[in-house]
Amino acid sequence: MAERSDDDDTLAVFFDAARDRPGDLPDDLSARILADATAVLSARTGRAPAPPRGWLAALGAALGGWPSLAGLATAAVAGVWIGAAQPVALEAFGLTAGPAAYELEDLMPAFDDLASEG
């Protein structure tokens, strides 16, 4: 290993100061460098690189793409239909009695006297 000279001691604080000032890359220079990279890539592949995707496209991709989205839409429509359609089959079994079929004492027998006294 080389001996440490007086020059090393003299210069150490200067080199430290220079290293402690990390350089930054101006945004416009960074953009120019990346534009070059894009151009080089385009020239080589003969097509432009794919532009960055929007959040909607990214969400669709995360869910599995268009086939999965089609399935999801079908399931949603089916759910709405099942919830909104009249349950005819249950009526046939007499299980769809409306509110008029019950009196207060059926539901809360302890309150019957109180209710009749007004």
Add this chain to the structure above:
Amino acid sequence: MPVTMQMPPSDSDAALLVAFGNGDLSAARLLTARLGPRVLGFATRMLRGDRAEAEDVTQEAMLRLWKIAPDWQQGQAQVSTWVFRVAANLCLDRLRRSGRSVPLDDAEEPQDGRPAVLAAMLARERAAALDAALAQLPDRQRQAVVLRHIEGMGNPEIAEVMDISTEAVESLTARGKRALAAILAAQREELGYG
């Protein structure tokens, strides 16, 4: 004692370059963030503070890197070494063309009484004073000193960048440091390191 600093893993640089060569533009973004600031700082010092020219050199060096990416062989060299070599040659070409080059043959012992570069903060003063002193060195001495003591490269890597022997690197850095020390000695008390 050798001065070392944290360097980005060179194998990752190579992997990123290969990824870019395979069409991955995000790899170029990472490489730009890693190498761009270092190359710009180096070129700025090589060109004696000419920031606009240093930016042009940085862009050109990176452009050449993008172009060579498809042919890059892992293990053939460090990406940073390759880029610094290109940047150094571009800087030397510009210095020669503009007549600002200081060849080694013309190197003289530094004169006393160089004007100090004053700044508000002590660290900035020191860094600025160093840059001003570096600007007075012959090009090859400046290149070797910056790569060794600011970029933290080892002598073999510098030899590869400069296309000279490691002995020549040691000689250049020793002479460069001697000259720098003489230039900066006048500012010893003022900059608070004496």
